[in-house]
Each structure stands twice: as structure tokens, then as C-alpha cells.
Amino acid sequence: MTSIDVTFLVNGRADGIEAVRAKGLAGALDPARIRFLYRGRSRLLSALKWAIALMRHRAQVHYVVNTAMPGAFLAVIWRLLFRVPYVLDTGDAIFAMARQSGTKSGWRLPLLWILERLSHRYASAIVVRGTNHREYLVNQGRKRVIVIRDGFGEQSTATPEAVQALRQKLGFQDRFVVGIMGSLTYSPRLRICYGWDLLEALSHLSDLPVTGLIIGDGDGMSWLSRETLRLGVADRVLFTGRIPYEEVPTYLRIMDIAMSTQTNNLPGQVRTTGKVPEYMAAERFILASRVGDAALLLPELMLIDFNAEVDREYPKRLAERIRALYQHRELLEKRRDLSQLALQECSYEKLGARLVWVLEETLKARKGK
Numbered sequence: 001m002t003s004i005d006v007t008f009l010v011n012g013r014a015d016g017i018e019a020v021r022a023k024g025l026a027g028a029l030d031p032a033r034i035r036f037l038y039r040g041r042s043r044l045l046s047a048l049k050w051a052i053a054l055m056r057h058r059a060q061v062h063y064v065v066n067t068a069m070p071g072a073f074l075a076v077i078w079r080l081l082f083r084v085p086y087v088l089d090t091g092d093a094i095f096a097m098a099r100q101s102g103t104k105s106g107w108r109l110p111l112l113w114i115l116e117r118l119s120h121r122y123a124s125a126i127v128v129r130g131t132n133h134r135e136y137l138v139n140q141g142r143k144r145v146i147v148i149r150d151g152f153g154e155q156s157t158a159t160p161e162a163v164q165a166l167r168q169k170l171g172f173q174d175r176f177v178v179g180i181m182g183s184l185t186y187s188p189r190l191r192i193c194y195g196w197d198l199l200e201a202l203s204h205l206s207d208l209p210v211t212g213l214i215i216g217d218g219d220g221m222s223w224l225s226r227e228t229l230r231l232g233v234a235d236r237v238l239f240t241g242r243i244p245y246e247e248v249p250t251y252l253r254i255m256d257i258a259m260s261t262q263t264n265n266l267p268g269q270v271r272t273t274g275k276v277p278e279y280m281a282a283e284r285f286i287l288a289s290r291v292g293d294a295a296l297l298l299p300e301l302m303l304i305d306f307n308a309e310v311d312r313e314y315p316k317r318l319a320e321r322i323r324a325l326y327q328h329r330e331l332l333e334k335r336r337d338l339s340q341l342a343l344q345e346c347s348y349e350k351l352g353a354r355l356v357w358v359l360e361e362t363l364k365a366r367k368g369k
Contacts, residue, residue: 002356003030004363007037007059009050009071009086014038017274018065020245021089024151024348025063025355035059043069050074061362062086063355064119067094072119085124085366087358091150091274093136097267100309102189124362127355130293133270146358149293150274151348152281158249167254170238172211176326178202178287179213179255181248181275186220190263190310193220196227197261200315201322203231208326212237215251249282256332257322258284262291265309277346280338285331287321289314297345301334 006029012018019038026034037053039046047070054062054074062078064071067090075086095113098104104112120126120137125144128134137145167173178198186193198212214224214237221239228234243251252258258279262268268291276294279286288294289306304321306314325331344350 002028002360003033004356004359005033005060006359007035007054007057007062009062009064009075010036010038011064011066011068011071012039015245017245020153021151021274022063022065024153025089025148025352027348028352028356029359037071039070046070047074054078058082059084061124061359063089063359064123065089066091067116067119069115072115076118076122079122085362086122087125087127087362088119088123089127089148091129091133091271093133093266093270096265100189100265100267101185101187103185103187124365125358127358128270129273130270131296132292136266136270144361146354148351148354148358149346150277151346151351152277152342153245153248155249155281157246158253158282162250163253166250170213170254172213172254175209175211177211177213177255178257178259178322179215179252180259180261181215181252181278182273184214184216184218184220184224186218186223192310193218193223194261195220195224197315197318198259199224199227199231199233199237201319202233202236204316204319205322206232208323210236210322210326213240213251213255214238215240215243215248217242248278252278252282252284255284257325258282258286259318260286260288260294261306261314262289262294263309264289264291264306264311268292277342280342280346283335283339285325285335286338287318297341299334299337301331 008022010018010022037050050070062075062084064075064086078084079086095116098112120142125146126142127146127148129150131147134145134147180195180198182194184194195214202212228237260276262271271292286298286302288298288303290303291306295303304317
């Protein structure tokens with residue numbers, strides 16, 4: 001157990017996926033010497049509470065999960081005023097993502113640019129989730145960029161009995177289930193929401209007993225619901241909304257196919273997304289766009305070409321692959337190899353050890369100055 005005094009500034013809720021990552025990575029650290037600060041509903045109120053907490057306890061190093069307010073901003077302030085080093089853990093190119101999706105406008109967009117630039121500049125190290133993101137930041141002149149992939153949670157609760165009971169509860173006993181999990185955020189500029197391709201693919205599979213399962217919530221859920229009506233697939237799609245993280249492994253195991261689609265632009269290319277390790281650990285057959293690290297982690301059978309920012313032909317190719325897998329179920333057995341890959345690449349035991357090394361190197365560099 002490594003004794004380093006660390007405060008985790010988690011830009012997310014205490015029951016959110018950011019907290020899961022922070023706690024998973026902290027597993028190799030002395031629990032008596034780590035603290036977690038979680039963001040509440042008000043970012044301003046959270047900033048005030050966090051500032052007081054940081055003043056009361058001066059950590060050796062701060063670990064910031066996600067490039068967001070208030071964590072990234074406070075880490076920069078404490079670095080400049082009190083010389084407390086910080087490590088920035090980011091999974092996105094946030095400015096490019098906001099600009100290209102159109103989710104931020106007006107004064108918010110330049111503020112994101114400033115926040116991202118400052119937090120990158122003063123970080124002692126930047127932790128990213130994928131190799132493409134590392135290459136991008138190195139090409140931008142960042143020196144210490146380390147890959148620590150997304151991890152996966154406890155799988156033991158997903159017993160065969162629990163999976164079968166959930167299938168029966170949802171009415172999926174005789175259905176072939178294709179699902180997604182993620183944040184349902186509508187992109188005004190691209191005019192799509194995560195899950196759009198699944199709905200369009202279902203419209204090409206009306207002759208098969210294929211059901212879509214969408215896990216997650218966000219401002220795009222109402223848009224997706226309207227799309228199900230427009231496409232005539234409303235009776236073949238189930239929205240679960242947000243579910244407790246401990247129930248995720250069971251829900252994933254009712255999927256015959258799990259999807260992960262990234263747009264073929266900078267935001268998509270640098271993302272790995274936390275869903276892919278979860279899918280692998282649950283031994284789901286994955287269909288992913290050939291974008292970013294999914295192309296490195298997954299076998300060829302699970303990859304589908306995706307062209308440009310929005311590929312309107314992608315749902316047709318997706319539907320063709322789903323149809324082939326439905327007709328040749330033996331191909332789905334390729335999913336059995338993924339759990340071992342998840343253990344090798346994404347177990348929090350290995351990821352946590354990597355974090356310890358990053359923190360130790362950060363403190364050594366500070367002492368050497």
C-alpha cells in the first residue's frame with residue numbers, strides 16, 4: 001500500500017462514473033491518506049466547499065478527474081499560489097468536442113478553451129484513456145502524457161439467475177437484444193444523439209425479432225423518443241434511463257450485441273469511452289465504429305467503418321452486420337475472448353498500479369526542482 005497524500009477532485013457526482021474511476025484507481029493507495037471531493041448540483045457552491053476543504057488539508061498532490069469546473073480551475077489556482085502539483089485525468093478533447101457538437105455557445109466556448117489550455121499547461125502530468133489522445137497531446141507539445149485506460153467494475157453480481165430474471169422482467173425472453181450505454185446528449189450542430197444509429201438500424205431489421213436497449217439519460221432522450229416514432233420502431237426500443245452502477249453488469253449481459261459508436265473526427269478519435277471495458281468484462285459481442293482505440297482493442301469482426309463526422313450510411317452497414325450475426329449465432333462466441341483482454345488492459349488492479357507510478361514520478365520531479 002503506497003502512502004501518498006492525495007486529494008481527488010472529482011468533477012462528477014458521488015454516484016457517477018467519474019467517482020467509480022477515482023475510487024478504482026485509488027485502490028492501491030493508503031485509504032487513510034486519500035480524500036475524495038465530489039461535485040454537487042451547483043458548481044459554484046462546490047467550488048466554495050472544495051476551496052475550504054483544500055485549505056484545511058494541504059495534500060502532496062491533487063488528482064483531477066475530467067477537465068471541468070470546479071476541479072480543473074482550483075487545481076490550477078493551488079498550483080500557482082501554493083505550488084501543489086496536480087495530475088489531470090481527461091478522456092476528451094473538451095473544446096473540440098463542444099465546438100464540433102454545438103453543445104456550448106457564446107461565452108461558454110472560449111471559457112472551455114481557456115480552462116483546457118490552462119489545466120494542460122500547469123499539470124505535472126496528463127493522464128488520458130487512449131493512445132490516440134496521448135499522440136494528439138504530445139503533438140500539441142505536452143511533455144508528460146500517460147495512458148491509463150478506463151476500467152470496469154465488479155462483475156460478481158451478474159449471476160445467470162439475475163440475468164435471466166431481468167430478461168423476463170423486461171420481456172426479452174425471445175428477443176435478440178442490441179444495446180447501448182452512455183450519455184444521451186443531443187448535438188445541435190450534428191443533429192444527432194448517441195443512439196441514433198441503433199434506431200435507424202432497427203428500421204432496416206423489421207423482419208427480425210431484434211429489440212433495442214438504451215441505458216442512460218440526458219437531454220437527448222426526448223429527441224431519441226421522437227425518432228423511434230418517426231422511424232416506426234417505438235415498439236422495439238426500451239429506454240431504461242439511468243440505472244445504479246452496481247446493476248450495470250446484469251443489464252449488459254442481457255444484450256446479445258453491445259454497440260459503441262464514435263464519430264470520425266477529433267473528439268471521437270481521442271475517445272476510448274468507459275463503456276468498452278465494461279462491455280468486454282461482461283463478455284458482450286461489441287459492434288464499434290473503426291475510430292480511436294476501439295480499432296486497437298477489438299477484433300476485425302467487431303469493427304465497422306465510419307466515415308466523417310456523421311455517416312448517414314453507417315446504420316445500413318450496422319443493420320447488415322446485425323443481420324449476419326443474428327443468422328450466424330456461432331460468431332457471437334468471439335465475445336468469450338474479451339473478458340481476458342479486459343483483465344489485461346483494464347483491471348483497476350493494474351490501472352491503480354500505473355497511477356501510483358504516475359504520482360510517485362510527479363513527487364520526485366517536484367523535489368528535484
